[in-house]
Amino acid sequence: MSDVVVIGAGISGAASAYELAKAGLDVVLVDRFGPAAMASGWTLAGVRQSGRHPAELPLARAAVALWPTLASELDGETHYRRGGNLRLARTEAEATVIRRLVDEQSAAGLEITLLTTSADVRAVAPALSERVVCASLCPSDGSADAAASVAAFVRAAERLGATLRFGERVIRLQTERGRIAGVETDKGSIPARHVVVAAGIFGNELIAPFGLHVPLEIPMVTVLRSAPMRAMLEQVIGVANADCAGRQEHNGRFRVTSGLKSWPGGMLDVAGPEGIRPRVLPTAESIGEVVRLIGEVIPAFQGAEIEDIWSGLIDLTPDALPVIDAPDGAEGLVVAMGFSGHGFCLGPITGRIVRDLVVDKVTHLPIAPFGIDRFASLSGARAPATLHG
Structure with a gap:
């Protein structure tokens, strides 16, 4: 049995797989296509703090602090530059x-x-x-190369022992005695104690059996x-x-x-x-x-x-903020989706938050605004999306 299956090899999933593998966990990274095939490959790839919602700004600032040394850490090119x-x-x-x-x-x-x-x-x-x-x-804002950055995370995770399973679609999450037990794919079963759903627009079909839903406009x-x-x-x-x-x-x-x-x-x-x-x-x-x-x-x-x-x-939520949460009632599950067109910059810090939620069930970073249960009380017009970053 693996420790954790990460579903989705965009920057959020790839960075999560890297951080989890670095923490010593047995990680499987699964994607129905391959690295940066969806939003992380289509993005403008801005690395910015400006224009962020106040709730997201602390995460953006923490992520921007990581980007200058990522290429060295991952031993792979990101083409990051701080041009403003x-x-x-x-x-x-x-x-x-x-x-x-x-x-x-x-x-x-x-x-x-x-x-x-x-x-x-x-x-x-x-x-x-x-x-x-x-x-x-x-x-202090900048940009990077989307495909290169995701590939650097993926290769670094693989060097640390992560297993890559690309061209494989996850059909459903498996449970046993009320907690995550793995995933079923179109090519077989992958037993695991934890699952991270970082599948963008495909995430809701996986979390629905747990009574969970992220309202998305696409x-x-x-x-x-x-x-x-x-x-x-x-x-x-x-x-x-x-x-x-x-x-x-x-x-x-x-x-x-x-x-x-x-x-x-x-x-x-x-x-x-x-x-x-x-x-x-x-x-x-x-x-x-x-x-x-x-x-x-x-x-x-x-x-x-x-x-x-x-x-x-774009996996656009009503408030244009992501879901980064380990929801109640689904022990072993972490959800990281709904980044609303500006999750690329956050990728390195999203990976660390996901690692914290899997390993310690808590993180020191302020993620309360990104809980999945917030949509039950959310009303009013949709927030405008910002597209570059």
Whole structure:
């Protein structure tokens, strides 16, 4: 019998498998596709504290403190760089949002500055257009390479003894005498004392037999990646109303995203060198919108050659906060899902929290706001999602 099965090899699951294996546990990491096949591979891969909900800010700050040394710790490349985060205003209405953001996050102790004029913004990021009237700047934010970072966690976990089972779908969780006993997959049974569900949009089907449910809306985001261009932008950029975001990767390619779009359902299983991978197709309208919106704030992007286009799915909770919990009534179960499009940055600290919940059933980090039972009393309009990070 294994100590723990981790379901989902995105950054949350991969980091959890690594931390659990480092703690000396016998770990099995299972994914129906493979590492970074879903949200963690589709993401913009920002590593940010700015723009976070107050409840999430302590976790983001703790995670950002880990990112600079992750490549050394994991003995694998993450392409992390601390280039800063700019959140842009293009109108006076958006400027009001940005000024409020800076006031609130400064009061929370975050190093964040208001760039009050278009000239101030372009002094920091000359590639941006005069259309930007002001911006917030958080210099300690940054970005990383999503696929490389997840792969580094996976390889490090494997070196520590974790077993990898990819291309294998978990059908149900097994229980015995009221506690977790393992998982049943489409290829057999894996006995285990603990199970971590880090399966994103597929998580609810696994936790439902325990009377658990994370209310999710599943919108999609269109992502474009350009051919390499000259280095011109260090920061990750977003805008006040979250209708687009982008950054320039370490290899010179721009990776840019749309705002949230309705997902009609449907996903293609595409065979490739890494096995079967899921693909969600964007609409022509959303592609054109991304080109237009990013081109308005980064004029050089208007002449970019586009190498790849895809859509990513967001596991969006009503309050845009994740579930990180060891729920009552399901001994041995830990749930880490619903990261609402901004869980990539949190991955390293999510892994440590999951390790704490499995090993000690408690963590010193403030996760009370992320309990799964909070949705019973939650009402009102959905919180806006932030997409870059």
